Amino acid sequence: MNRPPKPHRSGARPPKFSPEKIPGHIAVVMDGNGRWAQERGLPRTAGHEAGEAALFDLVEGAIEIGVQELSAYAFSTENWRRSPDEVKFLMGFNRDVIRRRRDEMNELGVKVRWVGRPKRLWKSVIKELEIAEELTQTNQVLTLNMCVNYGGRAEIVDAATALAHAVQLGEVSPAEVNEKLFQSYLDEPTMRDVDLFLRSSGEMRTSNFLPWQSVYAEFVFMDVLWPDVDRRVLWRAVEEYGRRDRRFGKA
Ligand code: FPP
Numbered sequence: 682m683n684r685p686p687k688p689h690r691s692g693a694r695p696p697k698f699s700p701e702k703i704p705g706h707i708a709v710v711m712d713g714n715g716r717w718a719q720e721r722g723l724p725r726t727a728g729h730e731a732g733e734a735a736l737f738d739l740v741e742g743a744i745e746i747g748v749q750e751l752s753a754y755a756f757s758t759e760n761w762r763r764s765p766d767e768v769k770f771l772m773g774f775n776r777d778v779i780r781r782r783r784d785e786m787n788e789l790g791v792k793v794r795w796v797g798r799p800k801r802l803w804k805s806v807i808k809e810l811e812i813a814e815e816l817t818q819t820n821q822v823l824t825l826n827m828c829v830n831y832g833g834r835a836e837i838v839d840a841a842t843a844l845a846h847a848v849q850l851g852e853v854s855p856a857e858v859n860e861k862l863f864q865s866y867l868d869e870p871t872m873r874d875v876d877l878f879l880r881s882s883g884e885m886r887t888s889n890f891l892p893w894q895s896v897y898a899e900f901v902f903m904d905v906l907w908p909d910v911d912r913r914v915l916w917r918a919v920e921e922y923g924r925r926d927r928r929f930g931k932a
Contacts, residue, residue, distance in 0.1 A: 683790030683822055686741035693913050695745045702923035704876035706750040707743065707915075708891050708898065711736065713882025713906030720906075726770045731908035733778055737785070742912020743823060744789060746919065750824045750873050752796070754890045758832030761801065775829055776806045783813040790822030796868045797831035798839070826869065833892035840866035867893060874898070877922045879915075881907045899925045 688694065714728030721727075736753055743751050755775055761768060779793075786793055795810035806829060813827075843866045847853040853862070864870055875891055875898040883904045887895065901918040903910065 683820075684788045686744045686789060688745075689738065689742065689912050691913070695742070695912075695916055696920060698746055698919065698923065700747065702919070703747050704899075704919065704922055705748070706752070706873040706875050706894075707748055707877045707879060708752040708754075708875045708895065709736075709739065710754045710878075710880040710888060710890055711907040711910075712880055712884055714908060716882065717906040717908045725767060726774075728906075728908060729771065729774055733774075735907055735910040737782060738911045739915050740786070740789070740791060740823065740825060742915045744791075745912070746916065748823060750826065752826035752828055752872075752875070752891060754828050754831065754888075756797075756829045756831070757889060758798065758830060758835050759889065772803045772806055775827075776803065776809050779806075779809040779813050779827065783809075783816055786813070786825065787817050787820065790820045791817060792820040792822075792824045793817045794824060794826050794869060795829060796826045796872070797829045798835055800830070802830040826872065828890070831868075831890070833887075833889045836868050837893060839868070840864075864893070877901060877918065879903060879918055881905055881910050881914075897927070897929050899927065 711732055714732045715725040716728070717731060718725050718728030740751060756771055760771065763771070783793065793810075793813040793816075795807075795814060799807060810827065810829065840863060844853065844858065844863065848855060872894055875895040878887065878891075878895050878898040878900045879902075880886070880900075881903045883902060885902050899922050901921050903914055903918060905914055
């Protein structure tokens with residue numbers, strides 16, 4: 682039996698949304714940790730630490746309104762370019778967060794999935810992700826895609842490579858290749874298209890996050906640094922999403 686999410690500490694309750702105005706899949710770029718820390722005279726790593734609570738508050742707030750899938754950009758294939766100290770911190774931090782949050786995610790009925798490349802990723806991080814995936818595999822309340830060592834172009838190139846091999850082996854003929862078949866070679870073929878793409882900190886970039894899945898996403902850029910984000914910010918973004926006119930190419 683899953684436990685319901687705990688209400689936000691302010692006592693705030695979600696606005697009433699009509700079901701068709703709830704995004705099925707929300708992608709979040711958790712940006713602004715470094716600036717949050719800098720404003721307080723703290724090391725950048727303190728900003729990342731403060732960002733943990735924001736992510737897990739969003740998970741509970743997403744469950745409260747019936748979101749099915751949430752994807753969090755926890756470490757990108759480009760983040761290896763950061764200082765060795767920050768990379769080391771982010772690796773250890775991801776490992777520890779996954780370990781300390783997995784039981785809570787399981788109690789809430791959250792299915793945790795790792796999306797990303799194994800190459801270069803610390804073995805200990807992969808191990809924690811795999812344990813969390815196994816523990817939560819049958820959960821159905823919400824799917825949380827932890828995108829760790831994820832890059833959108835890398836995902837597409839890996840899919841193209843696997844497909845090229847399949848063609849070379851005669852398993853697939855080039856004439857059969859269409860969007861549906863191509864998608865089946867992506868990291869998570871069952872991932873829904875992104876409905877709402879969120880980024881904190883006021884920056885307006887997608888930074889290589891879920892390009893294939895976001896072609897018809899609505900973008901909302903939140904003017905709040907990531908550690909200051911909570912579920913109330915998410916609900917405001919969903920209200921904004923509800924006001925958008927989604928046409929998917931139709932007139
Ligand atoms: C961006 O802030 C954030 C990242 C590089 C990804 C890491 C995200 C977290 C650690 C948040 C919580 C994650 C988990 C797994 C709970 P930044 O360093 O780019 O900030 P800046 O743009 O202000 O420098």
